[in-house]
Amino acid sequence: MSFVKGLKCRECGRTYPIEAIYVCEFCFASLEVDYDYDALKKAVTRSQIESGPKSIWRYRALLPIDGEPTVGLHSGFTPFVRADRLAKTLGVRELYVKDDSVCHPTWSFKDRVVAVALSKAKELGFDTVACASTGNLANSVAAHGARSGLKRYIFIPSDLERAKILGTLVYAPILIMVRGTYDEVNRLCGEIAARHRWAFVNVNIRPYYAEGSKTVGFEIAEQLGWRTPGHVVCCAASGSLLTKIWKGFKEFEKLGLIEKTKTKIHCAQPQGCSPISEMILSGSDVLKPVKPKTIAKSLAIGNPADGYYARDAVKESGGTAEIASDDEIREGIQLLARTEGIFTETAGGVTVAVAKKLIEQGKISKNESIVLAITGNGLKTQDAIESSLAAPLVIDPHLSSFEDKVLTAT
Amino acid sequence: MSIKVRIPTPLQKLTNGQPEVEVTASTVQELIIELEKSYPGIQARICDEHANLRRFVNVFKNDEDIRFLKREKTPLKDGDEVSILPAIAGG
Numbered sequence: 001m002s003f004v005k006g007l008k009c010r011e012c013g014r015t016y017p018i019e020a021i022y023v024c025e026f027c028f029a030s031l032e033v034d035y036d037y038d039a040l041k042k043a044v045t046r047s048q049i050e051s052g053p054k055s056i057w058r059y060r061a062l063l064p065i066d067g068e069p070t071v072g073l074h075s076g077f078t079p080f081v082r083a084d085r086l087a088k089t090l091g092v093r094e095l096y097v098k099d100d101s102v103c104h105p106t107w108s109f110k111d112r113v114v115a116v117a118l119s120k121a122k123e124l125g126f127d128t129v130a131c132a133s134t135g136n137l138a139n140s141v142a143a144h145g146a147r148s149g150l151k152r153y154i155f156i157p158s159d160l161e162r163a164k165i166l167g168t169l170v171y172a173p174i175l176i177m178v179r180g181t182y183d184e185v186n187r188l189c190g191e192i193a194a195r196h197r198w199a200f201v202n203v204n205i206r207p208y209y210a211e212g213s214k215t216v217g218f219e220i221a222e223q224l225g226w227r228t229p230g231h232v233v234c235c236a237a238s239g240s241l242l243t244k245i246w247k248g249f250k251e252f253e254k255l256g257l258i259e260k261t262k263t264k265i266h267c268a269q270p271q272g273c274s275p276i277s278e279m280i281l282s283g284s285d286v287l288k289p290v291k292p293k294t295i296a297k298s299l300a301i302g303n304p305a306d307g308y309y310a311r312d313a314v315k316e317s318g319g320t321a322e323i324a325s326d327d328e329i330r331e332g333i334q335l336l337a338r339t340e341g342i343f344t345e346t347a348g349g350v351t352v353a354v355a356k357k358l359i360e361q362g363k364i365s366k367n368e369s370i371v372l373a374i375t376g377n378g379l380k381t382q383d384a385i386e387s388s389l390a391a392p393l394v395i396d397p398h399l400s401s402f403e404d405k406v407l408t409a410t
Numbered sequence: 411m412s413i414k415v416r417i418p419t420p421l422q423k424l425t426n427g428q429p430e431v432e433v434t435a436s437t438v439q440e441l442i443i444e445l446e447k448s449y450p451g452i453q454a455r456i457c458d459e460h461a462n463l464r465r466f467v468n469v470f471k472n473d474e475d476i477r478f479l480k481r482e483k484t485p486l487k488d489g490d491e492v493s494i495l496p497a498i499a500g501g
Contacts (some may be wrong), residue, residue: 011466023496025420026454029466030497065453132498190495194429195417203498289477303475305497306466319418 008034020204033064056215072115074104080223085339094369107377108136113212121199128198132189135164142171151220163380167337195326217248228261230368235268237299239310246313267321270296271398276323296346324353417492439482
């Protein structure tokens with residue numbers, strides 16, 4: 001049973017049927033899935049969700065598929081970790097990490113969106129899937145698509161981290177490295193999508209794909225005991241995740257599953273690619289695209305399609321934005337690792353660094369609950385921190401060498 | 411100046427299904443006006459009521475986003491290729 005009414009233009013409200021389309025023919029804005037919330041309100045309860053599978057599919061009623069889910073049956077429902085040691089370091093009372101660095105199967109939140117996108121692509125009858133990616137999406141489409149027996153064309157910029165390239169190739173997709181930035185890869189894919197009947201998860205399947213990100217918001221609310229926190233700090237590339245976490249909270253509110261949300265959601269971007277944060281901080285109404293230059297390559301989208309919507313979500317919630325430098329990102333990664341034992345990638349380092357700044361600036365109150373949305377795994381971006389870590393102690397296999405070099409040094 | 415323009419799928423109904431058309435123009439602004447003359451209705455789709463390009467429309471001249479050039483005033487010359495694309499997300 002599906003509660004989906006159809007697709008609806010985010011700007012002009014025109015409605016469209018459930019097809020592999022993504023843009024309004026009249027005003028060019030993006031299309032979004034429209035649900036029958038009255039019917040959902042009668043059907044969805046806390047206990048019904050709690051008795052569901054420990055994956056994103058426990059929220060299936062709020063996801064845009066018609067039949068049973070077929071992809072990503074183990075994706076999502078990641079750990080929600082109370083981070084007291086990090087809280088102490090930052091001087092706050094109640095801090096949590098939503099830890100998608102261990103999402104199944106490719107260790108980033110993209111496993112959620114791709115689970116939805118490929119389940120939908122199969123329902124729509126596609127046998128070939130494709131994507132433009134800054135790395136995590138590539139890993140996930142390659143892996144989920146392999147298990148689903150789908151043909152996969154994956155397009156990435158050629159300067160990606162080695163681990164993200166290997167972590168795609170191992171699943172044997174057709175991997176295409178494009179000499180250019182992500183924005184150029186994306187433009188090319190927009191043109192390819194117009195000529196081939198492939199399910200481009202971030203182009204013609206995007207309305208369905210993007211809905212998967214709501215599950216981060218659903219899980220935060222459920223795992224916090226059916227309430228939303230005082231603050232969420234979330235990194236932004238296209239701006240879609242942040243927008244959808246907010247949408248997730250608002251949907252739970254609309255369905256009466258939680259009280260009215262008072263969460264302030266904050267946008268975290270890296271210096272060298274921060275068009276959304278800049279727009280929020282300057283109060284501008286125009287998003288200025290940039291040419292990215294940052295170690296946070298998974299966030300290196302200079303022309304973020306959901307930038308305006310992310311700005312709207314931040315504004316509506318009363319949140320704000322900040323920007324983290326490369327050094328602050330490295331320090332953020334290490335701070336989370338040494339206090340909480342969680343190794344996140346550069347994007348997560350941006351989130352930690354920005355949270356630290358907002359707390360120091362007093363924009364996040366020390367007495368309110370805070371959730372950091374950690375979106376990916378540090379093993380994928382080891383290159384970024386290699387030079388800033390301490391060297392191991394090297395000794396000979398003798399007790400005297402141990403006592404000499406280890407006991408005296410530590 | 412003859413400019414090749416790549417038309418996105420949602421607009422191809424207005425260009426009789428053609429994915430590529432040629433128009434004569436010396437700036438992007440002129441190109442939009444010329445497109446409208448040949449394919450009525452196209453301007454209202456990609457521009458707002460003040461004739462500015464809508465914020466979800468990306469226009470590229472020879473693969474470069476015109477927002478990095480001179481936006482609507484970006485000059486065009488013979489042989490240039492212009493691509494109109496809706497904004498797309500990813501990551």
